[in-house]
Amino acid sequence: MLIRTPPSWELPESAATPESVYLNRRALLKSLGCGAAALALAPHVLRATTAGFPTRVNPDYRDPALTPTSYEHITSYINFYEFGTDKASPKTNANKGWKTEPWTVEITGLINNPLKIDANDLVAKMGGAEQRVYRLRCVEAWSMVVPWDGFPLAKLIKLADPKPEAKFVTFSTFNPVGAPGYAGPALDWPYLEGLRLDEAMHDLSFIATGIYGKPIPNQNGAPLRLVVPWKYGFKYGKSIVKIDFVAKQPVNTWQAMQAREYGFYANVNPNVDHPRWTQASERVIGAGGAFGLRQKTLMFNGYEAQVAGLYKGMDLRRNY
Amino acid sequence: MPLLAKLLRSKITIWVLLVLPAIWALKPLFAPEPSDADPLKSTLLHLGLIACIVLVTVLTFTPLRVLWPKWGVAQALNRHRRLVGVGAFAYALLHFTAHLLHVYDGGFVTFWKEIQKPFQLIGLGALLILFVLTITSLHAAIRWMGGKAWKNLHRLAYVAAALAAWHQADARKIFPLQVVWIFGPLAVLEIARIWKQRVTASPPRGTTPAQTS
Numbered sequence: 402m403l404i405r406t407p408p409s410w411e412l413p414e415s416a417a418t419p420e421s422v423y424l425n426r427r428a429l430l431k432s433l434g435c436g437a438a439a440l441a442l443a444p445h446v447l448r449a450t451t452a453g454f455p456t457r458v459n460p461d462y463r464d465p466a467l468t469p470t471s472y473e474h475i476t477s478y479i480n481f482y483e484f485g486t487d488k489a490s491p492k493t494n495a496n497k498g499w500k501t502e503p504w505t506v507e508i509t510g511l512i513n514n515p516l517k518i519d520a521n522d523l524v525a526k527m528g529g530a531e532q533r534v535y536r537l538r539c540v541e542a543w544s545m546v547v548p549w550d551g552f553p554l555a556k557l558i559k560l561a562d563p564k565p566e567a568k569f570v571t572f573s574t575f576n577p578v579g580a581p582g583y584a585g586p587a588l589d590w591p592y593l594e595g596l597r598l599d600e601a602m603h604d605l606s607f608i609a610t611g612i613y614g615k616p617i618p619n620q621n622g623a624p625l626r627l628v629v630p631w632k633y634g635f636k637y638g639k640s641i642v643k644i645d646f647v648a649k650q651p652v653n654t655w656q657a658m659q660a661r662e663y664g665f666y667a668n669v670n671p672n673v674d675h676p677r678w679t680q681a682s683e684r685v686i687g688a689g690g691a692f693g694l695r696q697k698t699l700m701f702n703g704y705e706a707q708v709a710g711l712y713k714g715m716d717l718r719r720n721y
Numbered sequence: 722m723p724l725l726a727k728l729l730r731s732k733i734t735i736w737v738l739l740v741l742p743a744i745w746a747l748k749p750l751f752a753p754e755p756s757d758a759d760p761l762k763s764t765l766l767h768l769g770l771i772a773c774i775v776l777v778t779v780l781t782f783t784p785l786r787v788l789w790p791k792w793g794v795a796q797a798l799n800r801h802r803r804l805v806g807v808g809a810f811a812y813a814l815l816h817f818t819a820h821l822l823h824v825y826d827g828g829f830v831t832f833w834k835e836i837q838k839p840f841q842l843i844g845l846g847a848l849l850i851l852f853v854l855t856i857t858s859l860h861a862a863i864r865w866m867g868g869k870a871w872k873n874l875h876r877l878a879y880v881a882a883a884l885a886a887w888h889q890a891d892a893r894k895i896f897p898l899q900v901v902w903i904f905g906p907l908a909v910l911e912i913a914r915i916w917k918q919r920v921t922a923s924p925p926r927g928t929t930p931a932q933t934s
């Protein structure tokens with residue numbers, strides 16, 4: 402039995418919003434069964450972290466102006482190269498018997514409290530899960546709005562208790578070679594991502610264990626997945642097996658592949674183009690159908706007020 | 722005459738073969754998979770892929786005829802060079818149109834910024850060549866230019882293919898292997914054709930011009 406103490410900001414009785422509620426809010430007059438039917442039709446995927454559900458909406462991170470993208474699109478339009486390099490493959494390939502529960506994550510490096518812990522136990526230790534609605538901006542110039550469930554990364558870092566020498570945190574994805582559904586070599590596995598420690602400690606940095614109040618599907622990076630909403634999606638390391646506190650700035654996987662195109666910071670920045678396309682605007686997934694218009698990309702993906710201070714005095718053109 | 726060659730001699734067959742892939746390419750726009758979050762992008766990528774395949778296909782016709790002059794299929798295909806070449810241009814133009822829609826932001830700011838990226842300039846180069854070949858392929862244009870100039874101009878089709886291969890390879894973050902299986906066979910055929918033409922054109926070994934004259 403899991404006992405959690407809800408932090409003060411939580412509304413005690415408000416369960417996390419499932420997709421049906423969002424849908425019905427958007428189209429009250431649409432047939433009532435519509436949302437429920439969508440949920441019933443959702444594929445039965447292997448479940449990852451099951452602890453912490455149902456989650457509770459954190460009202461501080463529920464901007465009413467954001468319309469969440471459909472569960473179907475969030476869980477099928479995916480870059481997860483371990484399971485294929487096109488958008489549709491991960492949904493199929495990550496559900497061919499690859500097991501994400503039980504799952505052990507190792508927290509290690511320059512910290513006072515190294516540990517290896519089961520993902521569900523970790524969620525319990527973090528006080529359960531909450532729901533936050535964040536924008537997601539992919540480096541490929543498309544965007545979604547995702548209701549993530551999970552816990553603030555800062556809580557995990559406090560548990561780890563970093564030593565003063567620790568300046569960066571790395572997140573390693575599992576090594577996919579030999580996993581059911583593995584699609585073959587594409588990148589240098591295991592996928593590695595990193596943050597500066599102060600970025601990782603930021604309020605917005607989050608470890609997701611769910612989407613729309615349900616355990617995060619395998620293809621979205623079950624059971625633990627980094628979420629840093631002011632950065633491009635490739636920073637969101639999936640299916641984390643190791644969190645390592647280090648002294649030196651790490652080289653993340655995409656930077657190692659193509660340093661000219663993908664940097665360490667990867668902050669969403671409409672003024673710094675990708676060598677092959679502009680980052681000034683983005684296609685909003687699911688909005689307006691096939692011919693939906695673009696919207697302007699916001700500095701730091703709309704989180705400028707919260708995070709700009711982290712980069713004071715830095716040349717963001719060079720540190721892309 | 723074998724059935725295949727007979728079929729391929731018919732313009733109708735070629736038209737059908739050229740139009741069928743468009744159904745696949747445009748399907749996402751009219752009947753998207755529920756999971757396809759960006760159907761227009763799917764259409765854009767499909768059209769680019771078909772443009773490359775059709776372009777490579779038309780370029781194999783001449784080497785096939787040179788290598789196997791008596792093969793009915795090669796002869797049949799060479800009747801349709803113009804139609805298939807224009808088909809390649811049509812798909813490239815549709816691909817470009819899909820791109821225009823995809824970057825449409827109420828105006829053309831995004832389009833203008835992106836067209837300056839090297840990989841898109843390369844695509845634009847290929848598209849312009851196909852365009853020039855298509856308009857000069859009208860009989861009037863051929864007569865007006867004269868056969869020799871027209872033939873030289875036509876060689877630009879190979880440049881277009883090289884640019885298209887480069888563009889396709891550069892469009893992805895990780896080198897897409899399909900570039901090899903689309904353009905590889907053409908390269909092999911071209912090398913074989915050049916080699917055969919050399920062998921046929923050069924005098925037999927051991928003979929010098931003095932001896933033969």
Ligand code: HEM
Nearest residue numbers: 766769770772773813817820841844845847848885889892
């Ligand atoms: C002005 C001309 C062109 C523009 C602006 C253009 C633009 C693009 C864009 C934006 C992409 C998608 C890249 C991505 O995935 O983000 C692409 C891919 C592609 N284009 Fe073009 N293109 C042009 C001409 C051509 C031509 C002439 C051909 C072939 C004859 C071609 C074949 C392809 C292929 C094969 C792909 C890759 C499809 C894939 O990765 O599945 N393009 N192009």
Ligand code: HEM
Nearest residue numbers: 779780783802803806807809810851854855858859875878
């Ligand atoms: C639309 C009008 C077109 C006509 C009437 C036409 C006609 C021809 C003819 C008669 C030849 C034979 C030349 C020879 O063997 O001496 C030829 C060759 C060729 N055509 Fe076209 N063509 C057209 C368009 C295109 C297009 C749009 C492409 C490519 C995109 C293309 C690619 C080629 C190639 C690669 C050759 C072989 C050139 C060589 O062997 O040096 N054609 N064409």
